Amino acid sequence: MKRTWLLGGAAVIATAAATAMFWEPLAAEQTAPPAQRSYDVEIARDAFGVPHINGKTDADAAYGLAYAHSEDDFVTIEEVVAMTRGRYGALAGQDGAKVDYVYHLLGVRDTVERRYAEIPADVRAVLDAYAAGLNHYAAKHPEEVRLSKLFPVNGKDIVAGFVLRAPFFYGLDNYIGKLTEGEDPPKESAAAMTPIGRDPEMNGSNAWAVAPSRMADGKTWLISNSHQPLEGQVAWYEAVMHSGEGLDMAGALFPGSPFVLLGHNRHLGWTNTVNRPDLVDIFKLVLNEAGDKYRYDGKWLPLQAERVWLPVKFGWFTIPVPQTLYRSVHGPVIRNAKGSFAIRYAGIDNVKAVEQYYRNTKATNWEEWTRSMSIGGITGTNFIYADKTGRIAYVYNALFPDRKPGFDYTKILPGDTSAPVWKGPVSFERYPKIVAPASGFVQNANNTPYLAAGPGSELDPAKQSPYLGIELGMTNRGIQGTALMMADRSITPEELVAIKMDTRYAKSSWVKGWMDSLLAADVKDVPKLAEAQKLLAGWDWSSDGKGRADAIAERLIRHAARLNWRGEPLPDPRETLQQVVDEFNERYGRIDPALGDIQRLRRGKVDLPIMGGNDTLRATTMWDADQPDGKMRVRHGDSFIMLVRWDKAGKVVSESIQPYGAATSRPESPHYTDQMKLFVAGKYKPVHFEWADAQKNAKRRYRP
Template sequence: MNRPVFQSPGLIFSLLVYLSASITHAQPFAKADIARWQQRAKQVTITRDTWGVPHIYGKTDADVVFGLLFTQCEDDFDRVEMNYLDAIGRLAEVEGESALYHDLRARLFMDTTQAVALYKKSPVWMKSLLDAFADGTNYYLHTHPTVKPRLLTRFRPWMPLMFSEGSIGGNISVIPTGRLQDFYEQRKTSMMQKNDNTDIYERESVGSNGFAIAPAKSATKNALLLINPHTSFYFRSEVQMVSQQGLNAYGAVTWGQFFVYQGFNEHCGWMHTSSYADSMDEYLETIEKKNGALFYRHGGQIKPVPSQKVKLPYKTDSGIQYKEFTMYWTQHGPVVGEKNGKWIAIAMMNTPLNALEQSYLRTKATNYASFKDVMKLNGNASNNTVYADADGTIAYWHGNFMPKRNPRFDWNQPIDGSNPETDWKGLHTADEIVQVKNPASGWIQNCNSTPFTVSGTSSPNKSIYPAYMAPDAENYRGINAARVLSQKSVFTLDTLIAAANDPHLAAFDDLIPSLLKAWQTVSGESVNQANDLQEAIQVLTNWKREYGTQSVGMTLGIVWGETIQKLARSRVQPGQPLDNLSFTAFTISSTSPQEKVTALADALANLTRDFGTWKTPWGNINRYQRLTGKIQETFDDQKPSIPVGFTSSNWGSLAAFGARTHPNTKKRYGYVGNSFVAVVEFGKRIKARSVVTGGQSSQPGTKHFTDQAPLYCEGKFKDVLFYPEDIQQHIERTYHPGE
């Protein structure tokens, strides 16, 4: 049975001493290491094209990984380092005490002793990649002595084994750090007892869109794929990795990881969308104390609670201080909170070696069969996959790591951990999870929504799957995507781009009619600004509910929508989770006609206050700006920015651009949404186009800091240079690492 691993007292040793000796106080690199790196660098060639995209060539896959990490550090070392500070639980050492529970959460699931052990038992091919990861990063630091890391002065090959949560593994980020703090500081108030579920309606929707078009609906009779991840801006870089061992992958790579996460090779392409497939569970553990020792009940037994003390360092004005914790586990996983006197243990995928192997091996898949064979590793817990290939196959899988469970329990709720019937019963195979292959409709879409509408009438049959496999709800992006893909009979790369940028905002198909109806029942004379309100109502009546930089109707719709939703949020009851569509329905039903009209009056007043007139086009408010390249960007209304027409995916915008005001700004600046976006045609020869949020480099003033921003903001794409003969015509620089 594949279960989350947990630490035991037998694994205790001085983590702090180990880390201090191995990283913080690293000695200068050894001459033997430098000589080895220099020799490998000669075997790696990096060609930067005219967009700054690195095309990395090497004899072996490990050579290419070495070059990849070198180029990542060239483009944005800060994000490479930050991702590992986050993953290995050392954020508090640079950010202070506020990050302690972030670090504790990471240590509960994995520590360096486990990562080192996994590294030692890794297969030879994986160990070579892990070594190359560390060597490429360290060689960058050696050849760039003016670069000053915040903490990590030497990278170790086991580190990627601690960076396998979220996008490629389990997802520990869903565990609230406040709840951890409540438990481990023995505070009486638990976040589980608070009405914090309404926070989800204030967060910007992230996730992704993936489309696949079958040959039957393709003008060239080749399969097409849309890759459109929605992430925080600058979260991934664009690369090509080519070796003589069969690697030729192009796409998006997360800073510090060594594989193309979303992309394609000569044979096939893969797009991941965030999944709500139920791959983790919370167990309510019955705890007993006997003779000063802790036990938990499981069936007729009481079992000792494994524990471990750890001292976590954190930065203060007077230097590094330490806080000691006693961490706890049960057989279900680490203890992360308490509810009604019972401890909460969480079970999730914790098999980082499988996650890394699957993530890398899929980039070398040659067809549907080999891609599916890699999925048998069950190393992907948080993603759905949209797939297309040169044979004309299109496919979709909803999740991948899927525990088998007793279906008589409600797996949406915390489960009684004392009942053995609630234990996981192994894993479902890749054949058993929700999926579709070559649907008769000729198209597939997933926008972080239900899998039961992915292909119109050809979608999977919900009744044949356990409920826990796909509790995902529909959302407005999914509705819009299905509409767009079903209405067109033939697609090209150009029309697939147009579909990805379809401007319709489906949420307002429900929201605006409710406002217009409210206006009819509320006398305009009873509300201040009656004349302005009448004019605004007319603007909204005429608005096609489409985004655009020149649209005043869009400005009114969004600002009014935000105002009325804020009122509705305050009325959501504890334990009343609402998805995208149901929250809109709740907003409409829970607010009166008078409140809807008053919200419009408030919207007009706020727009007039901030911009001089409520008749302000959306592009004057919604802007793209990149000034510093720092992880925490700053914004300034007085400095240049670019208008953006598309908007938050919460409204059903397929092209996502989450924007908000920032300190001292009236305009809204984007921070999350479309990142690396690509369309691919598979055939005898790959044809592809792509665009990234701003540019390849994080360094202000350099050519590739924002050179793609104008394309990005207008929904346009550049040609992908995939073949050597095409790259040769667009070379900016060719070099070996360290030159």
């Protein structure tokens, strides 16, 4: 979203400036803290600072998780809490105010207030305990709290974080941004079967589940390889949780989550990859001349309007910027020069995600896990599943709108009739899924679900409803991952890990057409471009850093990756080649620098070369190109990685790695960068899953 829609004019800013410093904290509403109680929990930190939390109850464990995570990254947790209260703009300025705008537009707080009592009591107890842990940390460290009256928080604030952030994962913010700016919504410009979803550079993840029949060691394997920003509000945080009530889970979570979101317990595990079904419908309203009513099924209904004030930080001041929000029976409404558009989206008015994630962690078998998945709270993302019995599965999960036949839902829909307005999501039974495939494996790398398990085990497109809006897009990672699995009938653990770390581009992927166009460009009149073309012709189709052309090939791929993801025409080959050649000569004085010399994993005083590519299984998806020395700092791609396996007796063992370390925002901690060398080398550290093992390997034990 652009910034212009927030400013509201110089007059508004000037008028508000005189009282701005006092307005925001005075206007902020403070929530009531959870009921006071004591929590019985112990935290053990291992050699890498990863917290292992053991509570008498699930609520105790959630309390301990909140405190431990705050010790490592309170600054980000505070930002997430500010988002759940519509006050993020007071911390992050205009960019934060955009999030606050969406918070109010979607009616997040109204949804939580209306639906919170529907959340089961045991889940609410965990939510309140997590909130209490945050409150305890904030009270003990008041110097770290940047916004007055932000704490205490309660369980409703935690749920609000899930309600607000869930639609961002399938790209609702893209629709809101375009409509707010008066641009055509994505559905008019995207191919019907390639929904835009999130920004392509913010999507990602690879995942595999492999049955014992396919593994040389006879074990069941699960590889979680998420691609997320390496820092910030959706960067993974690793933890292990235990409780006397059976909450035993190792894996990763985002700031603001009271439990692990992906990983494993003793019995089963799962991981996620971003999918992009069509989960948003846009309706054009017919308004009366006054613009305060809209026609619906032959009647004129009032267009609901609400005035809100967004706190926007400008230097020392926090200035209130007014926005008027509209709603119809369809959902939130955005008015622009082209008309008034209502948005209906997956997860609207839904708070069930917290229960579903919690029940997933407590499941002990496939039946319990699928019962949890049937709750219908997690708006999107593929699930790759494995358990100790050897069962593996792929679930193309989303809260698919239960659309009615007769309308083209890839276009703007008529808003004056209830006929195309769906009431809720389809049932879990209708989700596309592959369970126990004959191939012995399932995989996903953000590609269409129709390539997931190899020939003979794939989903049949003809059996899937077109109204689910399933994408047909393909990634190099999906093609390469499936091909490598199909090529080996008996995969050793070393071979499986090597597949995950593969840095090659397949010549059957979209990259081949892009490279062909670059090599075919007429550049005879520019010797530097001809030299680059010759270098590119000798590229070895890998981003392993061993070839002279790896760096320039990778840069050229990045110029086309976003457009390919969106299904849009790729850029002009000659212009792109000229741009990259000029950039490399300016930055490095040559067009053939080693990939490892320019692609770096950097944090604090640690600066390491890292291999991999934009769309390779070893993923380095996004660069910071504004480094003082002109090099490229990786800031998105492979993030939390976990290797899980169950032996024939059902015993689970796992390893994991993070790009940086457990102390997410504590530069003074030895755990700020202590995993970086292992990460770039493709190595892993043990997960001390059982509490007895955690105690044995603890470097520090304490009670918050």
